Amino acid sequence: MAEDFAKAVDDGIKLSKRIYFGKDRAVAPPKPPPPMDKSTAHLYLPTAPMVYAVIVDPAIVDNPDIPSYQPHVHGRCDPPALIPLQMNGIELEADCYLDTAFVRVSGSWRVHCVMGSKSCGCRIAIPMGEQGSLLGVEVDVSRKSYRTQLMYMENDDIEKAIPAYGGYLKANIFTLTIPQVDGGSILSIRISWSQKLVYRDNQFSLNVPFTFPDYVTPAGKKISKKEKIQLNVNVGTGSEVLCKTTSHPLKELRRHVGKLGFLYDSEVLSWSSTDLSFSYTVSSSDTHGAVFLQSPSMHDFDQREMFYIYLSPGNQQSRKVFRKDIVFVIDISGSMRGKPLDDTKNVLSAALSKLNPEDSFNIVAFNGEVYLFSTSMELASKETVEKAVEWININFIAGGGTNILLPLNKAIEMLSNARGSVPIIFLVTDGAVEDERHICDVMKKHLTDRKQESPRIYTFGIGSFCNHYFLRMLAMIGKGQYDAALDVDLVEVRLHRLFDKASSVILSNITFDTLEGLDEIEVYPAQIPDLSSESPLSVSGRYRGKFPHTIKAKGVLADLKNFIIDLKIHNAKDIPIDRVFAKEQIELLTAQAWLSENKQLEDMVVKMSIQTGVACEHTRMVVVEGEALNGQEVSEKSNPKKKKDPEKPKMILIDSFGVGFGNLKATAENIPPGSEEPKLPEAAEMFVRAASSCCGSIGKHCCCMCCIQCCSRMNDQCAIALTQLCSALACFGCFACCDLCCGGEDG
Structure with missing residues (x-):
């Protein structure tokens, strides 16, 4: 799907050459990107929030301000x-x-590329940073407003919503289409999402996609171009925060204990050409942590108190890590062929080379059978x-089925x-199996019965055909960690990172x-x-009762000595x-609900x-359409003369955000990861959507414009079939006419 998107952008850039901007240009026309092929397709994917005009009819492409002769x-x-x-x-603000x-x-x-008398859909593309999760989108355009909203999947309104193109283009790029925007209109868009900070060497790093291509710079000299970045850091404790690196000329606004504030605000000739990157460190040389308490708001459905505990490894480079006995359990079924297996082999080879001579290891490759590197x-x-x-x-030759319990x-x-x-145990797989709940029960029994140190289970899922909630549950049972690469291009990077965490326990x-x-x-x-030297540890939860004034964290160090640290309690007044x-x-509750099949947990x-606005497997995102005037919604009471069309859709349904609970059929058929990408709507699907949204029930009536628009999108085979059907119906009409005229007489 990403490749289809890139091809559509390439077509759009070529089509935009029809637009005449006159002599009032700020700069020379931007250099066109190189011709697109598989190696350059990534150049057309969004590297910052972008908006695209969806052009079906190329004849409408023109400057809405300066109409020009167009062939x-x-x-x-x-x-x-x-x-x-x-x-x-x-404007970008990050907390x-x-x-x-x-x-x-x-x-x-601005829709600068469509005639003022015409309209088109506008597709919003939102690339996000590390483990990004979309929280909301709001759009104001031409006296209309659109906002995203999460709804329970079994809500009756879901069935009434009009399906539309939208969802995740790639694992970190979300797209959403706003329908029927007039040429020359200005879209005011507000987007919010959350993402994880990357931790390495006692340093937190934020990276936000903020690289804009030349061709989004307005052509006119008199158009003001304002770029603003506001950045706030709050670590919640009295520790000193030190800024390390920054990509943009941020000016420090405030500095308090545990808090930093920065601002960049400027008129620019061209937009940012680099992502926003910022890194900082919390000064501490040893393992440290804190506890944060917060009371629920009055609107919170769960009125229990909240707590959040974190432990940070500090920046002691010479800290001793545990000796490792590690078994790599690697899926080599048929669906792993190609890049997933090649990248896994590269990571596994690199991981083996990082082991210390006193560490021990073994490798178990599996499909329907099990293959051992060594018997011990x-x-x-x-x-x-x-x-x-x-x-x-x-x-490591891909082939065969998938059996996870045996390895x-x-x-x-x-x-x-x-x-x-x-x-x-380090498990890597891209498939789902039927006995996943049984596997969890077996592993739980194994780990409970062990008198000595029980194995940690680290799990890694590739693509969307495996059951990521099974893998997450397995990791939680085994006191390990879980990670995934829904995009096969991220397998090597994320798998390296998970192994580094597993091999650096302190x-x-x-x-x-x-x-x-x-x-x-x-x-x-x-x-x-x-606790790993490569990642802080966080634990959260809810409670009733009086939280103790002090809390002790206990553990065992790599030299087998006991470790105890007192954690200070903080009231998190300004941290959500x-x-x-x-x-x-x-995600953890979803995994528990899946394992126990508990409806209450699901609710x-x-x-x-x-x-919270965080999508889950049991909610769907819809776009709610309303009216707006100067950014304010207009109610029916304030404008009683204006009657709303009862058949006009008020909600647009977006594709599910969830990764699902595995695909047994795809696993059995050895379909490789990446093949699950949805395709752009075909003409027949567009006809059904147009008929349901514009004409009500097609069995009752259908407007001519919808028929014309639908027929114009048909491919040759569909058009021939429709022509033959119409000819057949015409023949039946002739027979009926002859019967009426001739009265059924012979001759």
């Missing part, structure tokens, strides 16, 4: 071309709290690692004699001893994972704790999703 264009654009709209202003950033972007774009654990000597890499290159049982058996180490068997005294408490995740942990809690997930 007649025959045919239609199928699929529609996408012309990038010119941007008149952009960084703990390990999460909330980003808000406000901008205005092997020390990670240079010679053994070289043999393992050679074995990987010979035996996991083998891995558990191999780690049964682990002593003085952190035993790890504190194990973590407990918070005073939490048990509360009247009622829920902790997410229920099994607290280990519920929004910071919302995404993580929703809780839905309420939390709608309350």
Whole structure:
């Protein structure tokens, strides 16, 4: 789908050459991007919030201010071309709290490429940063307003909503189409999303897509171009915050204990040509942490108190990590062929080379069968690692089905004699299996029955055919961590990162001893994972009762000594704790609801999703259409003369945001990841949508304009079939006429 989008943008840029801007240009026309092929397709994907005119009829492309002679264009654009709209202003505000950033972007774009008497759809594309989650979009244009809203999937209004093109173009790029925008109109758009801060070497980094191509710069000299960036950091404690790097000339506005504020505000000749990147560190050389408490708002459906605990590894570079006994359990089924398996092999080879000589490892490759590198654990000597890499290159050949329980049982058996180490199972798969709940039960029993150190289970999912909630649940049971690459291009980067976390554990068997005294408490995740030098640890939850004045975090260090630290309690007055942990809690609760098939947990997930704006598997996003005047919605009471068309749709349904609970059929058929990408609407689908939205029930009546628009989008085969049908009906009409005229007489 991303490649189709890039091709549509390429077509749109070529089509935009029809637009005449006159002599009043600020700069020379931007250099066109290179001809598109597979290697340059990424150049046409959005690298900042963008808006595109959706052009079906190329004849409407013209300057709405300076109509010019245009040669007649025959045919239609199928699929529609996408012309990038010119941007008149952009503002970005980012608030960084703990390990999460909330980003808000406000901008205005003009439909500069469509005749004033015509209209087109406008597609908004929103690229987001690390693990981005869209929170909302609001659009004002031509006395109309549009805003996104989450609704329960079983809500009756969902069935009445008009389906439209929208959803995730790639794992981090969301698209949304606004219908029927007049040429020359200005769209005022406000977008908000959350994303994770990247942590490395005791440094937090924020990266927001903010690179605009030349062709979105307005052509006129007199058009003001204002660019504004506001950045706020709040770590919630009294620790000193030090700014490390920044991509834009940010001016420091304020500096308080634990807080920083920056601003960049300028008139520019051309828009930002680089992403917004900012990094900072919290000064501390040793493991540290804090506890944040917050009371629920009066509108919160859950009136229990909230807490958030975090532990940070600090910046001690020489800190000792645990010795590792690790079993790599790698899916080599037929669907893994190509890039997923090649990238997994590269990461696995690199991971083996990073093991210390005292570490031990083994490799279990699986499809329908199980293939072992060795019958027992092997020390990670240079010679053994070289043999393992050679074995990987010979035996990692994609083919066969998927059986996950058998290799996991083998891995558990191999780690049964682990002593003085952190035993790890590292599972990588792209498929779903039928016995996933049974696998969770078996693993839970294995880990409960073990008297010695139980293995940590780290899981990694590739694509959307595997059940990511099964993998998340498996990791939670095993006190490990879960990650995924829905986009196959991200497999190598994210898999490297997960292995780095798994191989750098500095504190194990973590407990918070005073939490048990509360009247009622829920902790997410229920099994607290280990602390890695590559990532802070966060634990959140709800409780009733009086929270203790002090809380102790306990654990075991790599030298097997006990570790105890007192955590200071903070009242989080200016940190939105519920929004910071919302995404993580929703996904963990969804996994628990899936495993237990608990309807009450599912309802809780839905309420939390709608309350926080974070989409889940059981909610759908709709775009609610309204009227606006100077940014304010107009009610029917304030304008009683204006009657609303009862058949006019008020809600537009967006594709589901969820990754689903696995696809057994696709796994059985060995369909590779990436093949699940949806295609752009075909002509027949567009006809159904047009008929349902504009003409009501097609069985009752259908307007001529809809028929004309539909027929103009048909391909040749469909047009021939329709012509033959009409000819047949005409023949029946002739027979009826003859029967009427001749009275059924012979001759």
